Amino acid sequence: MTETYEGLHLIGDVARRTGLSVSAIRYYSDEGLVEPTDETDGGHRLYDAEAIARLEFIRTLRDLETGLDQVRRVLTGTVELRDLLAEHLEFVETRTRDLQAKRAVLRALVRSASTQERARLLRRLVTMSDAQRQSLVDDFLAEVSRGMPADVADRLREARPQLTDDPAPAQLDAWIDLAELLQDDDYRAVTREYLRETYASEIGRRMAEPGIQDSIRSAGEDLMPRLAAAHSSGLSPEDPYATDLAGRFVQQTATAGGAIVDDELRNRLASRYREIDELLTRTLQHDDYRASEGRYLDLVAIINGTPGPEESVRGDVDLAGFGEWLSRAILAAR
Numbered sequence: 001m002t003e004t005y006e007g008l009h010l011i012g013d014v015a016r017r018t019g020l021s022v023s024a025i026r027y028y029s030d031e032g033l034v035e036p037t038d039e040t041d042g043g044h045r046l047y048d049a050e051a052i053a054r055l056e057f058i059r060t061l062r063d064l065e066t067g068l069d070q071v072r073r074v075l076t077g078t079v080e081l082r083d084l085l086a087e088h089l090e091f092v093e094t095r096t097r098d099l100q101a102k103r104a105v106l107r108a109l110v111r112s113a114s115t116q117e118r119a120r121l122l123r124r125l126v127t128m129s130d131a132q133r134q135s136l137v138d139d140f141l142a143e144v145s146r147g148m149p150a151d152v153a154d155r156l157r158e159a160r161p162q163l164t165d166d167p168a169p170a171q172l173d174a175w176i177d178l179a180e181l182l183q184d185d186d187y188r189a190v191t192r193e194y195l196r197e198t199y200a201s202e203i204g205r206r207m208a209e210p211g212i213q214d215s216i217r218s219a220g221e222d223l224m225p226r227l228a229a230a231h232s233s234g235l236s237p238e239d240p241y242a243t244d245l246a247g248r249f250v251q252q253t254a255t256a257g258g259a260i261v262d263d264e265l266r267n268r269l270a271s272r273y274r275e276i277d278e279l280l281t282r283t284l285q286h287d288d289y290r291a292s293e294g295r296y297l298d299l300v301a302i303i304n305g306t307p308g309p310e311e312s313v314r315g316d317v318d319l320a321g322f323g324e325w326l327s328r329a330i331l332a333a334r
Helices: 011-018 022-030 049-063 068-075 081-111 115-125 130-145 150-158 169-182 185-200 202-208 210-220 224-232 240-257 263-284 287-291 293-304 322-332
Strands: 008-010 045-047
Touching (some): 011 022, 022 045, 185 293
């Protein structure tokens, strides 16, 4: 039977009520976190309801793996509980991401048929944590985009590697290759120089023009995937289905820009997509591009499981002649 002393409880009863061990309760008392309310004549510690509630609160925080110093800060009023929980949540989320990355690595290694391949991947993976690789990407992007026009720098930062929860061995390999590449000072210098020369050149300035970029970004609109699919299927740009989609695309563009659908708008759009086709093709085939920005974007595409720069502008839009095909479809949709 539980022995009580005018609403006070012996330490054994407190342990049963809180789920804490007797030694833990003594420890928290000795640390000054929860002082005993009183003592029996025999020197046994006694706790009241408030002390028990305080111990239960400590147990909740400790179950969340909150550090003892953090618990003390809350109990003494040095920090607000909400702030502490937000701080701890960030820590837990970071650790969760790290554990997910480790799980992904282990799954990929288990799936790998070759023992030699397992050993090679493991050796490369253990040299750098996932958090370190992300920091390396941030540092690389900041360095190579320094001094670039704001819109150019923003587009570079949008291309970030995001490893899935269950990546294939090829994705892990690309992630490791990228991390090693970004540590290469020569590669950083080549990429930085390429970007500066590109965006200082005529083709670079034209590719960075808002109109060109707006047209490229329009590939994410609802009609563009259907146009891309029609093009990829080999459908003629003069086919009624293609011209119907192109006509609706022109109307959509006109509505968004507050323009009128007429021959001038059609000719302008057709010219724009023909120009994009030419500019992108020239850019993607340039040796300096392939050795610098293109190498980075190729690896990011593999890691993210998305089409590479030579496969798409955005989403499923095939670059191979798509601009010319869309130009013809727009002009045929009169």
